[in-house]
Amino acid sequence: MSSIIPIEHSLILAFLLFFIGAAGVLIRRNLITVLMSIELMLNSANLLFVAASRQVGNVDGQVMMSFVVVIAACEAAIGLAMVIAIFRRYGNIKTEFLRALRG
């Protein structure tokens, strides 16, 4: 089966997904959508791991993929908690209100 789906296909798909996710981070003002875009980017990394695992013929890539899932879960949990806290503080979750770091 491995010869049927060349790894270049997975690579291109992963890159496209990654840039869709990155674009989402850049163009959206809604924090939740930004977080979802980050999930997209993480998923493209996952796809790369799995494809690489297939390519080199061992399971390390899949193991890494499961670690990435753990990281994604942590990121979502904390990110969403922060979204809730921000909502409580500012009354909305638009990113342009979060400018406390302006120098």
Added chain:
Amino acid sequence: MIWMVLAFPLLGALLNGFLLPRRSKFLSHGVAVAAVGSAFLCACSVFLDFFAARRPQLHFGFEWLRAGKFVAPFELAVDQLSGLMILIITGIGTLIHIYAGGYMKEEETTYRFFAYLNLFIFMMLLLVLGNNLLVMFVGWEGVGLCSYLLIGYWFQEEANAKAGMKAFLVNRIGDIGFLIGIFLTFRHFGTVSFTELSSWINLMTTLPDPYPKAIFWITLSFFIGACGKSAQLPLYVWLPDAMAGPTPVSALIHAATMVTAGIFMMTRMSFFYYAAPDTMLIVAFVGAFTALFAATIALVQTDIKKVLAYSTVSQLGYMVLACGVGAFDAGVFHLLTHACFKALLFLGAGSVIFAMHHEQDMRRMGGLRKHLPITHAVMLIGVLAIIGVPGFSGFFSKDEILWKAFIFPTYGPILWGVGFLAAGCTAFYMVRLLCLTFYGPSYQDPHAHHHHHEPHETPWYMWAPLVILAFLSVAVGYLGVPDFLAHLVGGRNLFASYLEGLVYIPTSARSAWTHLHAEHAHSLEWGLMLTSVAWVTLAAGTAVFCYVNRPVRGIAGFLGAHFPRVHQLLLDKYRVDECYQQKIVTPLAEISTFLWQLFDVRILNGCVNWVGYLLMGTSGIASFRMTGSLHRYGFWVLAGTVGILVFSCF
């Protein structure tokens, strides 16, 4: 088995400190006694094993520290000295633990008390068993810590907390000496293991200069450590204050075991001291004068525990004197007998205090003989033992020390004379204590007590340990009957021959110590002995004359009226504490304040603040790109990533 000896007290401390429910006093007491008792049984077994084999045994635990050439294994050694010490520690420890259950039964936090006490036993065992200076130092610091915790056990009162702090700080001075000693030892010999060090010293015979100057400094440093722990001049000041702790603590830590650590340590390193005669002279004089100095202060103290505390300092002075004149075996023997009778005296005093509802002033006691018959009997035995009445243990050990001092070639008779005077003082103040407490009419202040309980005898589990200790106070003396007396019945000094393998004089140093084994006329020995017996009898008789059935104020007035300045000086304990306060503590505090103001506030804080101001001033220049917009930041991160990717591809 040796590890079990260590494990039981540690387990007891952990159980009482962290794991067990804290409500039940019975449980905490039981666990503590069981822990120390089991340790005692194991120690007996270890000792018998050693005694049968007659060879020092090393027990390697694990490699503890390694740094370059420096290796410190966690290694235990069982030999004549540590075998004896673990018996003393766990045996007397067990008795005192049993006693403490009764003494502390009105306390709320007995678990804390017993956890500390068990931890102390563990640390003390570590101290005596360690086969190198570092393990010993761990124990050394550990017992210091436990002592601090237990002195300040009633920390709600500021005086007690301060006494604990004082003990800790004064001990630190000694500890610095100890540490410097360890550093010097490692620098010169490259090892900290006792076994290796002793073989080094033996090898040094072949060197052209058998006594390098370094040994003088090493031994002096260790002696400073011993001064701190064993309360010698000038570092003795913490021990009287340490009586702020509960009486069983005073008995166990500040009389029987911990304070003898200095003597133990010097004996452990006797091979060093034999090779440093100059240090030995200093040691001998410090010991002798401490003995006299503390004994004179004890003459006029009115607090029963303070008298015993100064007496302890004085007796420790005897032991140090013994070490100083090269009679380490006599010193250790006195350590053994002193552990028995001083523990007995402290516990007896504790029983009196307990019966008097925590009254410690002897002027308010008196006539307790009929209320506390058992306590009286055992206290009497203890007093007879400490003042050196023939037939009791103190007699044999103290006379051995005085005799060895007398034959010391440098200033021997002077040392003997100082010790002799101190012996008289000892007899006087101990008999005074006995008379004020147990004989004559009662001077209880009837208004001071809300309750009208008569003083009553303590429960059996408090007096039973006393009886055992009283028996020991008599019996252990016969282990060390001097040779010239023992020859009369065809025996010899069992104790000295027991220690023979341990306290040996390095070949290089042998010429300086010929007097120790030289033959002397028995008539001289007899004469000295009879003189000291007569002197003690005289002093004791004076005390009886002065204090039995006499109103206390009258006698105090009598003495005070005739020697007012001397009396006041003694009452003020030679004003040593005040002197320390004025000459050392206050200037130190002033210097510290000055340094704090100058260095910390001005220079250090100033530097840090200045850097901060600088950055705050300049950072505005670079911050125009900090728009605070997440998207802009994200874009640059992404652009950077792509840039790196492109760069890495071409």
Added chain:
Amino acid sequence: MELPVLDETAVQIIATVVKFLVVLVAVLHIPPVMIWVERRAPALMQRRRGPNRVGFFRWRLWGLLQTLADAVKLIFKEESVPGSAYRGFFHLAPLIGLIPTLLFVSSIPFGPGIEIGGWKISLSVIELDIGALFILAVTGIGVYGVTLAGWASNGKFSLLGSLRASAQMISYEIPLGLSLIPLVLIYGSLNLQQLIYAQSVVWKWGIFLSPISFFIFLICMFAETNRAPFDLSEGESELVAGFHTEYGSAKFALFFLSEYVAMFALSCLCSVLFFGGWQIPFVSHALLVSLLGVNLAALVGVATLLLKAAFFMWLYVWVRWTLPRFRYDQLMNLGWKFLLPLGLANICVTALVLAVMGA
């Protein structure tokens, strides 16, 4: 014209499609039967008659036809959508709820394989090596139907009901997953068919080897399907009817269908995991095959599994009419503070025992 020769892949694809259709049709018959049971059973318990009038001339058939009438009513009722609803999701939600449950049922091995024309065909629609994981995954997806339904209705009760339901389902998925792990440890496979084969004799049944797992699984079965005593998401006394308050007619029927399909699937899974699946106790499969042939034996197996599942369906009804409803905090406490630690402890103990026995 010559018939094209069938190869293995084609046969399997055709078989899968056929099996799926069979399961779909079969599954459609569960709600009517169950509705009848749900109405007759309380009657039985409360010593009354229950629906027994609708009939065909003089054959009343114990009221069986009543459900037919109900179904007809449900399907032909007028459909109404609240004005403020999010229409797309409102229509989509019931389907999203149904699909995972259908996938769930599809992964159940209903019997040993059969042989048609020399082709071996397994009796689960999709046979996976990771069947147990697959089931957990699709249960996770199943939450979306409920959540979306409540949210899309855009009403207070619906939203509350759906939040309750989905929180409950997520919470109980965890002990459900934990209860499967000891079985996986014991039997050494995630493949449901192999799990069944591993339980070839009665004393190797899951319920005997891991009774605590069974206990946890049983509780989670009720919670996952939002059935009494954990039916607070409906809670008619508090939330009117929870997430499907606004739904009527055919879409309501779809929710109904997915609830009963989920019940059925979980009942089957319970039989598979803990009661030897399609195997008849004390009668070995080999014996059956030698007596009846492969295909008949498989049929007997299917019947056995259905019988076992039927018992658990009955248990659902039984419990519903026996136990009162939990309070919401009690439900969450049970899930997080009791079942979760119990499940973890169960895994540890099982692993320990296995390690000791292995050593």
Added chain:
Amino acid sequence: MIELGFFYLFAVIALGAALGVILLKNPVAAAMLLVVTLCALAAEYVLLGAEFSAAIQVLVYAGAIVILFTFVIMLLNLGQEEVGQLMGVSKWALLFSLLTGAAIILIQRLSVGRLPEAALSTLGSDNVYEVGMALFTRYLWPFELASLLILLAVIASIVIAKKPTLPARDA
């Protein structure tokens, strides 16, 4: 060839849904499309022979993480208003297409002779077992750390999201 066809199918689904995630204004719709993307990716994993990864992808991502998103969206009631405005779309869209094009060129260059040859000894069909073995032997330590991390994340998120209802102790 049928696998390749499926690969393209799911790739198109994933990309389309992903575009939907970032372009749709309704956050719930975006979340649902995210689920679609994730499931399509899970299908890709199956095609790549990683059944275990596919299962946890669905189980954890779709079953837990996105549900969390949905919950938060519902709790904050974001569906009611149009919050999902774009930021100067045209400028960014231009940039985005440029970047994508650059990336694809890069992959072309990369894939010429730089990628490892496909291993002939492909994984056995039962690679759940192999993944498990790897996780609990070679990767045991990272695995335990990951569990610790997620515990911390759980606690942290509770602390962050909790309403500050309790008054300060001394106040």
